[in-house]
Amino acid sequence: MQPFELKTPASLEDAIKELPSERSYTAPQPIAGGQDILTVMKDDIEAPASLVEIGHLLSSEISEEPGGLTLGAGATIQDIADHEGVRSGFTALAEAAASVASPQIRSQGTLGGNLNQRPRCPYYRHSAVSCFKRGGNVCLAEFGFNKYAAILGGGPSYFSHPSDLATALMALGASVVIVGPEGERTVPIADYYVGPEEALDRETVLEAYEVVTKITVPRPASGARTTYYKFKERDSYDFALGAAAISLRVEAGTIAEARVVLGGVAPRPWHSPETEAALVGKPMNAETWKSAGEAAVADAVPLDMNGYKVHLVKGILHRALESLA
């Protein structure tokens, strides 16, 4: 890590004043749990001239109302995984939180940090290289080692988004509350993530001078069941090789409503209306799951080493849907 100044503001307003107008290699950045930003700095991907502490300014409260959940961006991932109301009413979110990293990371890492974490592409994380995501003009994964790369929505950069919580929250229709110099704004999480075709220096619409303060999640429709199925190459402490967050309402054996978001296969959490279309109106059985899997990967464009993900996504959807049957 390169030297930096640590700023400790007394209020969120003061914190925002310390944040820069634009992103750059040395532009100041906020720090809460630090579980991602410190790895980014250790890898010399970025060297902020200052870190602005916001952990003490963010709510870590998880409150449940009849209409849904409000989660402070400072809530730890472990708190989300353990929360009774989340576990019973928002299963996909609880399962996603429980699947994140390790006890140490879950205990220190925050919701806000998890949603805003940077890519895990081995090229991006390698201190010796430059690529699109690091201000260069090539995606080294495209023709290099791309076993972990995206099969959907890739290009010009092909990383796969690492956040479990983002995938689950998107299936649950959550919104992101953001505070900036002009005040507060709310962005549906479906619009929060931007792909590399839109921007290469970021993965979200969050500006460098803004902070995520809370997440709201509407309560799933009565009778809906949700799940987050994370598939890891290594069961112990790993990012998703592929994942599916599903919200499903089945009436008399027929799928009435479906929302499907895929994780680990695209540069952002990948909402898949094609999969939903293949499910709705169909009986809840293996044949339907199979056609849902095929619909999910119909537009997949695998690279040299990640063609297996086409089969993996089908398998993940089968296992995830099976768990909801």
Add this chain to the structure above:
Amino acid sequence: MSQPRIPAAEPSWGKRADLDVLNRDIPRIDGPDKVTGRAVYTHDVRIPGMLYAALLRHPVPRALVESIDVSAAEALPGVVHVLQVKEAGDELRYSGDDSVLAVVSAETPEAARDGVRAIVVKAENLEPVVDTERAKEADAPLVNYRRRADSNVAGSRARGDEEKVKGAIDASAKSVEVSVEIPTQHHVCLETHGHVIHPKGEGERSVVYASTQMVSQHGGQLVRPLGLENGQGDKVHVLTPHMGGGFGSKFGAGVEGMLCARIARETGRPVHLMLSRADEFAMGGNRSGSKQTLKLAGDADGKFTAIHVVAERHGGQGGGAFAGAPYQYEVPEVYLDAKSVKTAADSNRAMRAPGHPQASFGMETAVDMLAYETGVDPLTIRKRNLAAKMQRRQLDRVAAEIGWDEHPNKLAPGVPENGIGVGIGFGVCRWTPGGRRARCNVTVRPDGSVVSATATQDLGTGARTYVAAIVAEELGLEVGQVTARIGDSDLPPNVASGGSVTTGSSAPAIKDAAHNAREALEALLEDVLGAEVGDYVWKAGRVHAVGDPERSLAWKEVCALLRQPLEVSGQFQQSLYEGRILGAQAAKVEVDTMTGRVKVLKMVAIQDQGLPLNRMALRSQINGGMIQALSYGLLEQRVFDKEDGFLLSDNLQLYKIAGAQEMPEMVSIIDDSEERDSVCGMAEAPIIPGQSAIANAIYNACGVRMTRMPFTPDNVLTAIHGSV
């Protein structure tokens, strides 16, 4: 110093039934230090005035250095010394120790890394040649730097009459052919390689803390870099109080040790130079990869007739390791052509059973395939082609333990239900653990204290504990009454820990020393207890003459007879050692053919060895062998970017090793059937067959033959569906 009389008897391990200390579960004597953070490893050594050193490595294997500007680094606050290792015009020839450009030493670790970052390097990067297929091409740059070499393919040596073997295969009732691919594995010692060197830490002597597998021999290489003359090895004092794993990668000081010594000499200050994790992956060693094509033939009953093996060893700049063919099984007609393909990657090093897991994977795969092809089950075909009766019995034992008798898929693989299949696979192992010259001193003081000392090192095997326990057994004491001293080059010399040679060498020397101490004490007892040397019983802290338990002395009373400390030495005794060991393993897995997930449900190992000195530590070692093989089979793979040549898997996130949730139910069985009265090491054997058993279990579960390691979801799904 008292001199013992002429020995009255040869030392012996005695009958197992008579042992009070050995062949039992002995808690490690350094356990309390290790579980509380008190144990000091080389990484942990802190000396006032110590500098922290950090390496600058060029990120690609091959380059021509145009310039290296260290001036900005030298000007940084906290930076004390910059050692430039390469100069303008130098050619960097391979990834690893040849990539080290400079070393920055500073007052803090952060300042050292700032210094590394501030060095400006200009270099012309050359085609990396990290891929063996590329290295074999005629127009590939020559990265075989041996004199007169003209090809990257080296060391081709064929053995056997190929025509005859081919004929035998054609004439056989059944045959199979398979090509396997095994990636390069890393040791991943949790304590990286490195040293803390204190120049003239003891007057004219330099003190070298080293994470080394050869504390006795380690200092020699550092004599020159420390500015000493040949023959001044006694001015280098090497200490390895504890070490965080070696697995074969820590023989010798390495480039990092030489540089550390040089910086210590030039600055006159203690220097802490431990490799970073990325350095460790790049230059800390590896187990060579391999490609093999095997043809194995047998008669209608599954008795092997002939084998034809063409193998490549992928050892980077090293020759690679491959244990040959046929591996372990009896085959009458053999043709083997094994060659080395050099790349510009760092050299392979010894790694726990070098070359054997690779050979096991090829052979056990072919054996398994021939079993199904012949219609003989995989257990029976193995027993039919192994010479040792013991190993056939061992296979039956692991088969019983893993549930083979009840298992449905014996002659054909299972058909997955809802995508899930469960299968069982087998593999066998053998090893020849060495026993070489080693010495040990035992000191008994008038106050009753006992010290057992030898310059061995405890890599995690539990060596420190048996250094005390063997003496305790001989003198009728408890382990805690004996102080073990190891990890110090001033102690009586011992062997480098490689090839499971440590126990076979050390234990006899310790036993011999303890025996000599006992006889020396018995000589003093003649006047007190009346019996001759060799006619005493030492038990439970007391001694009495054989047949006369009424008249006895307590240990302290015996020691009070000494007027001065009794110091005796012992040495390796061939009679106390015998080294040939056999084992067998079985694995049970669950495969999800929809996702490619392989979950190992259970592993069983039976391992024969000499007299178990510490049964608990022995079970730890057998578990450890199985787990490292599981990790090798399921996860591990070094990844270079083929185009540019930088090492991508240089961290523990991408280079994955097995964690807690990969652990299956594990059964480690110590094979006591032969009650051997000799001692030997055993750690290499149980690492050999695990990945082979797992691959065979995958096939047994669902009919998917895994010929490429590791058995990650991408490789499993590709094996099922082909490439997309």
Add this chain to the structure above:
Amino acid sequence: MADPNQSAPEGRDPHSGGPALSRRSFLKGAGGVAAAGGALSAQAQAQSAEAATAVQTMRGTVEVTLQINGQARTLRCEPRTTLLSALRDRLEPALTGAKQVCDIGSCGACTVIIDGKPAYSCLTLAVQCRGKEVTTVEGLGSPEAMSDVQEAFCAKDGMMCGFCTPGFVVATHAALDRNPEADLEELKYELSGNICRCGTYPHVFDAARAAQAARHDGGEGK
């Protein structure tokens, strides 16, 4: 999309920095990337605590007091100094029980407990621990007075080389605090943030189960 010349094989130019845009030219040279960092380091040496504004700033080398193993320990470090490095390299006498193995939060050898929760000390800034209670493996027990978990690790041989052991001991304490009734599968999950290379896991599980059983039999653990 990228200019196809940038990645196509024929566009490759072994001469880094040459006019052709080769893929290899996107390799950064070793070092050199951050002379700015060095410069910053040079100018930021002076310790500073800006006057009481709404934003406190810490830069250069600072003195901080941390609550470690129940004692107030004062040390000098930089904002960027990790808690791990503070414990190992800045404290006098040093606490070297927490080990630096991966230095990037992927192995668990540096695990400590901060305000009752497990943390990778390599992914924690020392200065962010002001006002928090830090417990290291040394704070859980000593060879003379081991904690129940430490005793169980010894009794069950829950270690080989021992380099991962302090991290596992701390993680096991945290796991049993979080989930005292954890079954074997849950224990594996709670210990999944720690890596062992020697292959000690089964005996670590045995130790954790033994400590659980002892807490059941003897009421409160030590």
